[in-house]
Amino acid sequence: MDKRNDILIKLDNYNPESLEEQGSKILMLDFIENNKDCFMRENLEGHVTASSWIVNPDRTKVCLVHHKKLKRWVQAGGHCDGEFRTKLVAQKELEEETGLKTAELVSDKLFDVDAHVIPEHKGVPEHIHYDVRFLFEADENEKPVISDESNDVQWFTLEEAAKLGLDESVLRMLEKTYTIQ
Known part of the structure; x- marks a missing residue:
């Protein structure tokens, strides 16, 4: 079994909500199909990473990490390092970067x-x-824990998060939060 099948199926079934996402989907499908080592950080052209968008149960707050290297607020996430089950990578990175249980x-x-x-x-x-x-x-009442990779990790209301100077793709996820069913 090709380890790339799961992510290729997920991407095939994904319906982008914007032109930016559509472009990313096309690039990702091409990259993954043409790189058997797509989950390896050692692929210096690029590699698959996995992130978690963390919301509270009533979808009014989001938990963000202030990344040391990037010097900005982002979602928790990181390298797959060979692991092809991307949802497990997203969960692991969430736990490592936020401490949320x-x-x-x-x-x-x-x-x-x-x-x-x-x-x-x-x-x-x-x-x-x-x-x-x-x-x-x-649960937004659970206090996040700052990791070695971060300057800070906090829960924000959606309105507070919108004022943090987030990059375009993080703002896109913030906007999607308003419409989650």
């Missing part, structure tokens, strides 16, 4: 997709992260 996966379906350039850093050349994002729900 109550978080549960809402759906096996993708919540968002984004292909974005990562600048050169400490000798690692510029490359692309092909990020698949899953929706998680957690």
